[in-house]
Amino acid sequence: MSGTSRPSVKPEMRSSITVLVLGDEGVGKSSLISTFISHHFAEVVPGIMTRVRLPPDPDSNCITTIVDSQGGDTALISAVATMSLTGESQSTLKSTATTATTISPNVATGIDHVDSIILVYDLDRMESFYRLENHWLPLIERCYNGEMPVIIAGNKMDLFRPSTGSTMTDEQALARSRQQIVSLMQRFRFVRQCIKCSAKNLLRVDEVFVKAQQAVLYPFTPLYDLATGRLTDNCRRALTRIFRMYDRDNDGLLSNAELDAFQNQTFHVPLVERDLAGWKKVVQRNNPTDEAVVQDGKFTVAGFLAIFDVFISQNRLDVPWR
Numbered sequence: 001m002s003g004t005s006r007p008s009v010k011p012e013m014r015s016s017i018t019v020l021v022l023g024d025e026g027v028g029k030s031s032l033i034s035t036f037i038s039h040h041f042a043e044v045v046p047g048i049m050t051r052v053r054l055p056p057d058p059d060s061n062c063i064t065t066i067v068d069s070q071g072g073d074t075a076l077i078s079a080v081a082t083m084s085l086t087g088e089s090q091s092t093l094k095s096t097a098t099t100a101t102t103i104s105p106n107v108a109t110g111i112d113h114v115d116s117i118i119l120v121y122d123l124d125r126m127e128s129f130y131r132l133e134n135h136w137l138p139l140i141e142r143c144y145n146g147e148m149p150v151i152i153a154g155n156k157m158d159l160f161r162p163s164t165g166s167t168m169t170d171e172q173a174l175a176r177s178r179q180q181i182v183s184l185m186q187r188f189r190f191v192r193q194c195i196k197c198s199a200k201n202l203l204r205v206d207e208v209f210v211k212a213q214q215a216v217l218y219p220f221t222p223l224y225d226l227a228t229g230r231l232t233d234n235c236r237r238a239l240t241r242i243f244r245m246y247d248r249d250n251d252g253l254l255s256n257a258e259l260d261a262f263q264n265q266t267f268h269v270p271l272v273e274r275d276l277a278g279w280k281k282v283v284q285r286n287n288p289t290d291e292a293v294v295q296d297g298k299f300t301v302a303g304f305l306a307i308f309d310v311f312i313s314q315n316r317l318d319v320p321w322r
Helices: 029-038 072-085 090-095 126-144 170-187 205-217 233-246 256-267 273-285 301-313
Strands: 016-023 063-067 116-122 150-155 191-196
Touching: 016 029, 016 072, 016 126, 016 205, 029 063, 029 116, 029 150, 029 205, 063 205, 072 126, 116 126, 116 205, 126 150, 126 170, 150 205, 170 191, 191 205, 233 256, 233 301, 256 273, 273 301
Parallel strands: 016 063, 016 116, 116 150, 150 191
Antiparallel strands: none
């Protein structure tokens, strides 16, 4: 529901982030939050954690609030029902996306003014994974117009046995699991990443919450058009302008020295010859267009754009946002 999300804010202007944790009962939502906060696994945690407010991040100076949930789907279903009863259409909600309208507290306490969602399932209970596709994600899509960034966390990696109860080998089961996740992300484009983790073993727990923060600080849509699978026109224009700034000899190509100047001034790290050779191979292998990406050993505009296309496909959106 666009009205329940915060208005669009430039990354450098944002002072706070609210992350909502959703999922079926018993998947370990509260344990994930508890482990993230304390860096210690507690055998017994409350059924629902109180709101947790983290101190400002030293890099972004942004305060993060984590909101646990119990019966979160009930609140979302009520919000959808209310939206239908009041006749609010998807287009109406989209037009009010920047006004941050709040849902009635009687309908959806805890799901309003949310910036990103961590959706948790239990790796040891496949039915909880199937409910992501059949229940949770369609519900989130309807409530937030498909504009809310979601990080999926497969919890209880410590209990996960890929081929338990099947005739498949571990390798076959893992391959099937990867394909299921790819299919899920292709269907629900607002899912930014799927991470397998373990609250008990403190495995990748920090990464889950960091990615939920980064999904807000470095938004996807201004850079990449999910419908076309290409960089947005505005992003292409901005990067092309940068290309021309560093094309010092105006030959329409970026030489190694010119690309190194860009790297140094932007990221304060020099490029080495091995990196340059590696990037030329990468963009030639992952060229999203029919245009030449390397010419006479130098990067074309298409090649320069392809570098950022690769970073975005790897969910490294902090790189182009810099």
